[in-house]
Amino acid sequence: xxxxxxxxxxxxxxxxxxxxxxxxxxxxxxxxxxxxxxxxxxxxxxxxxxxxxxxxxxxxxxxxxxxxxxxxxxxxxxxxxxxxxxxxxxxxxxxxxxxxxxxxxxxxxxxxxxxxxxxxxxxxxxxxxxxxxxxxxxxxxxxxxxxxxxxxxxxxxxxxxxxxxxxxxxxxxxxxxxxxxxxxxxxxxxxxxxxxxxxxxxxxxxxxxxxx
Amino acid sequence: xxxxxxxxxxxxxxxxxxxxxxxxxxxxxxxxxxxxxxxxxxxxxxxxxxxxxxxxxxxxxxxxxxxxxxxxxxxxxxxxxxxxxxxxxxxxxxxxxxxxxxxxxxxxxxxxxxxxxxxxxxxxxxxxxxxxxxxxxxxxxxxxxxxxxxxxxxxxxxxxxxxxxxxxxxxxxxxxxxxxxxxxxxxxxxxxxxxxxxxxxxxxxxxxxxxxxxxxxxxxxxxxxxxxx
Numbered sequence: 482x483x484x485x486x487x488x489x490x491x492x493x494x495x496x497x498x499x500x501x502x503x504x505x506x507x508x509x510x511x512x513x514x515x516x517x518x519x520x521x522x523x524x525x526x527x528x529x530x531x532x533x534x535x536x537x538x539x540x541x542x543x544x545x546x547x548x549x550x551x552x553x554x555x556x557x558x559x560x561x562x563x564x565x566x567x568x569x570x571x572x573x574x575x576x577x578x579x580x581x582x583x584x585x586x587x588x589x590x591x592x593x594x595x596x597x598x599x600x601x602x603x604x605x606x607x608x609x610x611x612x613x614x615x616x617x618x619x620x621x622x623x624x625x626x627x628x629x630x631x632x633x634x635x636x637x638x639x640x641x642x643x644x645x646x647x648x649x650x651x652x653x654x655x656x657x658x659x660x661x662x663x664x665x666x667x668x669x670x671x672x673x674x675x676x677x678x679x680x681x682x683x684x685x686x687x688x689x690x691x692x693x
Numbered sequence: 694x695x696x697x698x699x700x701x702x703x704x705x706x707x708x709x710x711x712x713x714x715x716x717x718x719x720x721x722x723x724x725x726x727x728x729x730x731x732x733x734x735x736x737x738x739x740x741x742x743x744x745x746x747x748x749x750x751x752x753x754x755x756x757x758x759x760x761x762x763x764x765x766x767x768x769x770x771x772x773x774x775x776x777x778x779x780x781x782x783x784x785x786x787x788x789x790x791x792x793x794x795x796x797x798x799x800x801x802x803x804x805x806x807x808x809x810x811x812x813x814x815x816x817x818x819x820x821x822x823x824x825x826x827x828x829x830x831x832x833x834x835x836x837x838x839x840x841x842x843x844x845x846x847x848x849x850x851x852x853x854x855x856x857x858x859x860x861x862x863x864x865x866x867x868x869x870x871x872x873x874x875x876x877x878x879x880x881x882x883x884x885x886x887x888x889x890x891x892x893x894x895x896x897x898x899x900x901x902x903x904x905x906x907x908x909x910x911x912x913x914x915x916x917x918x919x920x921x922x
């Protein structure tokens with residue numbers, strides 16, 4: 482089982498519950514804006530704490546309210562690619578890539594920096610500061626940073642949003658490759674039907690409370 | 694400058710630098726707690742930190758005397774256990790200057806800590822960083838401009854410290870007589886107008902320099918932030 486999620490959350494004034502089990506390599510999470518997709522990713526990464534419920538990823542219990550389990554983010558080992566990339570502004574691209582790799586257990590690493598740089602075509606960006614990158618470049622670096630941290634699963638929040646068509650296509654192909662070549666459960670949040678149809682083995686639709 | 698003036702300036706610089714260096718980590722700790730933690734009594738802590746800013750300095754000096762004097766609650770212990778006396782000693786002047794500078798330093802540091810996007814800390818945690826490591830590698834370096842600006846501001850404030858110093862550490866030539874105290878002393882003596890004027894000019898130059906340096910650092914940090922967005 483890649484993702485087994487059953488949570489009840491309250492973020493600011495918005496409360497929602499979500500329950501799904503997915504066996505697919507790549508699971509897509511879709512639904513209208515503000516329904517709680519990003520909050521769900523945050524809960525799985527350990528950045529938000531659900532009111533109750535259970536989160537299991539790849540057979541590992543990350544959160545279990547009833548059993549009092551709530552692993553801190555650094556023990557969950559999510560490869561989280563944030564929608565805004567969220568690169569560290571004071572570190573150059575190379576240092577951003579190194580950040581998670583240095584903290585990853587050596588035997589858990591499955592790619593080298595050279596491979597990631599090659600795969601994502603970011604060699605020419607290594608000495609740059611994040612503020613000087615375009616949206617697509619920043620997102621590629623963010624993906625690289627996540628992969629190098631030796632994650633046990635990937636969380637992708639709108640990885641293709643606001644990219645022009647050719648850039649989006651490149652990244653789409655890349656995500657397909659990651660899905661097929663790596664043994665990592667992936668959870669994708671997306672607004673694009675085409676993207677979801679092409680990538681996801683399983684689609685989870687979130688609806689506003691009362692609409693379901 | 695004459696030798697006497699050099700002694701006064703050197704003492705002032707020594708007192709202010711030591712005051713800022715000792716106060717800096719305390720101020721940063723307080724700034725971090727006030728900026729990032731939510732707990733009952735946070736408002737009270739914030740108010741207490743700001744107290745030296747609004748109290749008459751002579752009252753702050755009196756409080757220091759009560760707490761840190763030879764017979765004070767903490768001062769008595771310091772003397773009995775470690776043989777340290779702060780009263781009538783330049784270290785006492787440094788303590789007074791540090792306490793008076795604390796609110797300004799906490800303010801500058803707190804603003805820069807609040808300006809650090811907490812989501813960056815979250816990103817660091819997902820990449821495997823412990824809370825402490827995330828603090829060291831993200832929050833601390835990104836709030837560095839505020840630390841520098843706070844230190845400069847605190848330094849400028851320490852140079853000008855008068856009321857709490859004269860109350861707590863007294864006005865002893867060569868020991869606790871810093872620039873403002875020397876100027877005050879000169880004003881009590883007829884015929885020393887030109888000496889007072891010289892000291893005043895030195896004081897203005899030093900303070901202006903510290904303030905300009907602080908302003909420059911703040912500007913630089915704002916520039917860096919605009920760059921981030």
